[in-house]
Amino acid sequence: MISVYQVDNDDWRQPIIDLLEHQKLPDDPRHKVEIRRRAPRFIYYKGTLYARSFLETMAKMSWRNRLQTMYEAHSGVCGAHQSGPKLHDHVKRMGYYWPTMVQDCMDFAKKCDACQFNANFIHQPP
Known part of the structure; x- marks a missing residue:
């Protein structure tokens, strides 16, 4: 059984995942600053993006x-x-x-x- 998950280009999570997993930032300087500012609030673990909270619990991202x-x-x-x-x-x-x-x-x-x-x-x- 093969499972395929296609990420949309407009998905707001993809630049954050790229930064956390591959240390790759977008070319736009304004967007680059925003991603650097938002990325510390997230954790990418075993293919899933989680949001950090003040209580150090992780919340699963559920957009779809x-x-x-x-x-x-x-x-x-x-x-x-x-x-x-x-x-x-x-x-x-x-x-x-x-x-x-x-x-x-x-x-x-x-x-x-x-x-x-x-x-x-x-x-x-x-």
Whole structure:
């Protein structure tokens, strides 16, 4: 069995992986400074990029499966239809990280049909 993983050219992780694995930086000076600044916050171990946290735990980078991860944390077996910030904390405790995680969790919770249908409504006139 052969498994092939193709990295997109627009993937934000690839320059960081190139720096951590091969010490190769991009040609653009502005992009080079940004990659050097961001790279110490990551670890590349056994073909997987992990994010370091203040507690020295490693969070697995999950860019492609973020919708499935948020669905499982929000309304799956372990979910309780939390709000956006609570969903963000839950996904982080599950061991996942991506750069736009906070905003993605807020948007996901706002678009949940069950949460919107059963939400508390204030029946007072404005």
